[in-house]
Amino acid sequence: MKNRQPAYQPTSRSKTVKVGAAASAAALSLLLAACGGQTTPAANAGTGEKVDGGTIRYAHLQEPACVYGGWVQQAFLSRQVLDSLVSQTEDGSIVPWLAEKWKVSEDQLTWTFTLKPGLEFTDGTPLDAQAVSDNFEFWQAGGNGTVQAHIGDYYSSSRAIDAKTLEVKLSDPFTPFLSALSQGYFGIQSPTALGTRSEAENCEAPIGSGPFTVGEWKRGQSITFNRNDAYNSAPQNAKHQGPAYVDSVVWSFIQDNTSRFGSLASGESDAIGEVPTVDFDTAKSQFDVQQYLTPGRPVTLSLNTVEGPFTDVKVRQAFAYSADRKAVVDSAFLGVVPFEGNGTVSSSTPGYNPDVAVDYPFDAAKANTLLDQAGWTERSAEGTRTKDGKELEVKIVFGLNSIVTAEGATALQNLQEQVKATGFKVTLVPATQAELFSGQFSTPDSYDAQLGYWTSPHAGILHINFRQNTEKKPNPANTTFYNNAEIEDIILKANSAKTTAEANKLYGQAQQLLSDQAVAVGLYTQTSSVASNPKLKDIWLEASQGEPVFHDAYFTE
Amino acid sequence: MSILETRENGLAPGTDPASSPRRRDRHAIAGLRSLGTRLLTAAGVVWAAATFTFLIQSLLPGDRATLLLNQLNGQIQERTAAELAPINEKYGFTDPLFVQYFRFLGDLATGNLGISYQLHKPVTEVIGDQIAPTIVLTFTSLLIAWVISTLVIVGTAKRNRFFSSVASGLEALAAGLPQYWLGVILLVVFALNLGLFPVVGGTGIGGLLLPALTLGIPLAGFLGQVIRTEFESGMDQPFALTARMRGMGDTGVRLRHVLRHSVLPGITLSGWALGSLFSGAVIAESIFTRPGLGKVLVTAVNSRDLPVVCGIVILVAVIYVLANLLVDIAYTLIDPRLKKS
Numbered sequence: 001m002k003n004r005q006p007a008y009q010p011t012s013r014s015k016t017v018k019v020g021a022a023a024s025a026a027a028l029s030l031l032l033a034a035c036g037g038q039t040t041p042a043a044n045a046g047t048g049e050k051v052d053g054g055t056i057r058y059a060h061l062q063e064p065a066c067v068y069g070g071w072v073q074q075a076f077l078s079r080q081v082l083d084s085l086v087s088q089t090e091d092g093s094i095v096p097w098l099a100e101k102w103k104v105s106e107d108q109l110t111w112t113f114t115l116k117p118g119l120e121f122t123d124g125t126p127l128d129a130q131a132v133s134d135n136f137e138f139w140q141a142g143g144n145g146t147v148q149a150h151i152g153d154y155y156s157s158s159r160a161i162d163a164k165t166l167e168v169k170l171s172d173p174f175t176p177f178l179s180a181l182s183q184g185y186f187g188i189q190s191p192t193a194l195g196t197r198s199e200a201e202n203c204e205a206p207i208g209s210g211p212f213t214v215g216e217w218k219r220g221q222s223i224t225f226n227r228n229d230a231y232n233s234a235p236q237n238a239k240h241q242g243p244a245y246v247d248s249v250v251w252s253f254i255q256d257n258t259s260r261f262g263s264l265a266s267g268e269s270d271a272i273g274e275v276p277t278v279d280f281d282t283a284k285s286q287f288d289v290q291q292y293l294t295p296g297r298p299v300t301l302s303l304n305t306v307e308g309p310f311t312d313v314k315v316r317q318a319f320a321y322s323a324d325r326k327a328v329v330d331s332a333f334l335g336v337v338p339f340e341g342n343g344t345v346s347s348s349t350p351g352y353n354p355d356v357a358v359d360y361p362f363d364a365a366k367a368n369t370l371l372d373q374a375g376w377t378e379r380s381a382e383g384t385r386t387k388d389g390k391e392l393e394v395k396i397v398f399g400l401n402s403i404v405t406a407e408g409a410t411a412l413q414n415l416q417e418q419v420k421a422t423g424f425k426v427t428l429v430p431a432t433q434a435e436l437f438s439g440q441f442s443t444p445d446s447y448d449a450q451l452g453y454w455t456s457p458h459a460g461i462l463h464i465n466f467r468q469n470t471e472k473k474p475n476p477a478n479t480t481f482y483n484n485a486e487i488e489d490i491i492l493k494a495n496s497a498k499t500t501a502e503a504n505k506l507y508g509q510a511q512q513l514l515s516d517q518a519v520a521v522g523l524y525t526q527t528s529s530v531a532s533n534p535k536l537k538d539i540w541l542e543a544s545q546g547e548p549v550f551h552d553a554y555f556t557e
Numbered sequence: 558m559s560i561l562e563t564r565e566n567g568l569a570p571g572t573d574p575a576s577s578p579r580r581r582d583r584h585a586i587a588g589l590r591s592l593g594t595r596l597l598t599a600a601g602v603v604w605a606a607a608t609f610t611f612l613i614q615s616l617l618p619g620d621r622a623t624l625l626l627n628q629l630n631g632q633i634q635e636r637t638a639a640e641l642a643p644i645n646e647k648y649g650f651t652d653p654l655f656v657q658y659f660r661f662l663g664d665l666a667t668g669n670l671g672i673s674y675q676l677h678k679p680v681t682e683v684i685g686d687q688i689a690p691t692i693v694l695t696f697t698s699l700l701i702a703w704v705i706s707t708l709v710i711v712g713t714a715k716r717n718r719f720f721s722s723v724a725s726g727l728e729a730l731a732a733g734l735p736q737y738w739l740g741v742i743l744l745v746v747f748a749l750n751l752g753l754f755p756v757v758g759g760t761g762i763g764g765l766l767l768p769a770l771t772l773g774i775p776l777a778g779f780l781g782q783v784i785r786t787e788f789e790s791g792m793d794q795p796f797a798l799t800a801r802m803r804g805m806g807d808t809g810v811r812l813r814h815v816l817r818h819s820v821l822p823g824i825t826l827s828g829w830a831l832g833s834l835f836s837g838a839v840i841a842e843s844i845f846t847r848p849g850l851g852k853v854l855v856t857a858v859n860s861r862d863l864p865v866v867c868g869i870v871i872l873v874a875v876i877y878v879l880a881n882l883l884v885d886i887a888y889t890l891i892d893p894r895l896k897k898s
Contacts, residue, residue: 059757063856065628065675065676065856065860066629066675066676066677069629069630070629070630070632071628071629071630142640142643144630145626145629145630145632146630146632149630149632198677199677200676200677200678203676203677204676218686218848219676219683219686219687219848219853220687220842220847220848220849220852220853221846221847221848252757252846253846254757254846255843255846256741256843256844256846258741258744258745258844259744259756259757259844259845259846262744262745262748262749262756263756263757263846265749265756266748266749266752266755266756268755268756268757269757399633402859403633432859433628433859433860434617434619434624434858434859434860434861435618435619436627436633437619437623437624437627437628437633437860438617438618438619438620438621438623438624438627438861439619439620439623439624439627439633439634439635439636440618440619441633442623442633442634442635443635450633452633474635474637476634476635476636477632477634479633479634
């Protein structure tokens, strides 16, 4: 699992770089590096012998309001306490988890899952087929909006045939069904807990059958996860079956990058998530670092295709040609996070089309020609192109610190600078979390481009993001507002293909067609990373969304 | 306001009030009246704070039900009326604003701060869980600021031109230090490089000093600036000369007479500082990973968790009111002339 990604080296740092904040942060990290020698626990001092028990002190970046929900930050937490039906491995194949086997009918509409025997939730409720069916109903009734986004259009009904056998009926064949089920959002909860406990209890401490249970949550500080001593339902791709090796995990929330990395350097944390980019090299030399490239939609600029200058495909293409986006990303992320040229699907997703990633290299001449053809022929005094007296102004909205990191914002500033040459005037609008989530920037009149990502372990994300947005069947997740019946048809065919290989071929076609239309301009991949003390072994990042798994982790002497 | 009134009363020439029973009654009535006015003012401040917060939070652009639903799912999108209906129903977002406002005021009057939209817990519980570390941090910072500023002033003011101006320059510098920058520097130097303090502060004693210094040092600069002027002029006052003539040593004069004379503006400033430390605590809290209300407030504002935001704003307003009351009391303790009122 380690080093999913080949060591990534920045190739060019000499391009126009705006690194005001990054430079001071780098200076701090030098200070840190300078002292690294004395504060780092010696990696090779111990005997390497396994120690039973202990408490893992893990430091994470964001603290969501609830443990369970439809946000990836919540999946990070709920993965520790909930098990899903199946698990996805690194190569995209599906292995047993709560379900030990499954089969699908000839018409691909009826899935039959056989559960492992003797499963129980930590509140004593039996984890049987009825319990799982109850969870499907709970999700469909609004229990998890992200689950609905994935399977809502396909799920029809479910029932328990007997205690161990669950039948799920779909309305149409859905090839990525198992892959979708492997995500944290699809964690199975105790129906007793869901039905009888208060909203606050289910928010703070969902009851599952997972390797840990939720202990105390000190808001603003940490959550303690205690070992489930009866655990016996690890996924097949876990490194061992049975209860976790460690007694507990103290999952603390340390927002400040310097403090979070500092806590690892000083030995106050055994592992940290979201390794700060400025500390990445230091971390690699002193700790075990794993980086995970999140599948799904990469961090991409969705261009508004129904209002403003980007309604013209030529202008969209010209925008994509106007910047050396790889350099923009490399300089902002110091080479730690890879550039992603494909605007619709990220490189680690099964079904990724790599050809699309190189469709729009930096080519100022092409950009200029396209803009001339589109009628943006005049230039204002500042060099911005104009047409009928209107400036070629582009408003880019991004959720600073909630969706986009400070480095991502730097990448946007680099981009803003670069596209000036071809005559684009970019206005950056950093939006607060409240503004974004309240739908203030969700309508066609509120932006020309929007930066965002969407995690998904399968390329069916295309269906979520590019299903047509019609009056009868609105699709607000289509942030480009791009409606194309032909492309939607290909995506639907892919979703319902007989085999995954066939599905991926069709997904590849859809990516190409969307790329030809330049509706989304890729920037970089969403990543998650973990740096851990060398004495702590076998933490792994699960493959559907990159959540750290502590069930197999143990300390050595 | 009331400080000035009491001061004037106290300075008014008159015989010992205790000597006349009729006077005492009148004073008692006046005292009650002033207490009543003060309580009314306090209630007015709290009401105004609550109202402003409520209106701002309710009238900000964007839909609150959409926000709650999107927040739950980590998505940024429009929502259909059908999706929003249950949420609107639950929180009454579609009621006319004045209905929502009076419901809010009614709840407030009965001490019900509501239930957090995000945490699904009563706001009193949310605040109760987090208030202790914030209070500890606030008062420790204030204490540190006072210790630093008095030490520096007693030690340097009017002693030697060079030291005095260097110290005064340092005060100006400290007052202008951005807390975030200072906090990170303290963290890197004392916690990471020297390893003297834990990086993750938590609520322990060891984790308190650096965050308190982060907030206390800039405040010490402010305090130093206002006290120094007063102190320097105090050193030239006749009472200082008299004390010296009585044979009192320089340090004695500084500590027992001049300092006492010059801290009054510092005390006034502290009333303001208590409130501002309370709301500014978030910086120290996030750098040093301390729990506390500051962080809760920022998260709540980010997610427009109206009950929590209102609850904390009301609390801060109450603290301002209380702090000013404490300032008044402190005045009478330091300046005995005021006691006579």
